[in-house]
Amino acid sequence: MQPIETIYVDTPSVGCDGGGGALGHPLVYLTMEKEGKIDCPYCGRHFVLSEAGKAHAGHGH
Template identity: 65%
Template sequence: MTAMQPTETITVETATVGCDGGGGALGHPLVYLTLDQNGRVECPYCSRTYVLKEGAKLGHGH
């Protein structure tokens, strides 16, 4: 049994991020994800986790 690779965590400064898996042809379809109220979102395709940069504000306009 092989060990699972740890998922990649990417720090962002915006409430919406685009993820395509990164691997060019080996990636996945481009999806746009919105950070939750805790400033995090996980891509349903590749499990990359996007985290809001410390000090950045979520600007949902509400």
């Protein structure tokens, strides 16, 4: 079993399609809560809000 992929992003909303093209999964949009992280329910990718994204989100933009 391969380790779960962690992806650092700059926005609290992300889209995930599994990254496998035709072998991926349907595109889903995920919104992070206060913890600044979320896992894709299809493929398990772990998305983490970067420090830059946290600073931007904290300003209400």
